[in-house]
Amino acid sequence: MRDFFIRSLEKLIGVIIVLMIIGVLVGFLGIAFGGSYGPYGQSGGFLAGLIFLVVGTIYVVLMGGFMYLGVGIYQNTLRTANAVEEMVAKR
Template identity: 85%
Template sequence: MRDFFIHSLEKLIGVIIVLMGIGIIIGFFGIAFGGGYGPYGQSGGIFAALIFLFVGAIYVVLMGGFMYLGVGIYQNTLRTANAVEKLTAGK
């Protein structure tokens, strides 16, 4: 049962990363071609959209990396525990 939840979490992380990427692309087009004005009177434009795209891509990479790092720590700990059990069972 535990493995089911861990594998489901890995799949959920993948879906979340894809949704974050889609959101950044939608935000990029919204800023670049939306024509609206921000809360302080600033407008969008291609430069602001490129900054948003760059910072958003960095954010997705960092958050995805941290999420997969947490799952990887679990998997490495599980492998280490199994290896220690094999070593102690052989003695």
């Protein structure tokens, strides 16, 4: 049952990352080509959209990396525990 949840978490992380990428792209298009003014009189523009795209991409890479790092730590710990059990069993 535990493996089911870990595999589901990996799939969920993949879906979340794809949704984050789509959100960054939609935000870029909205800022760069939206043409409307914000609540405080600021307007978008291609440069603002490009900055959003770069910063958003960095954010997606960092958050995705940290999420997969957590799953990777679990998998490494599981492999280490299995290896230690095999070493003990060989004695």
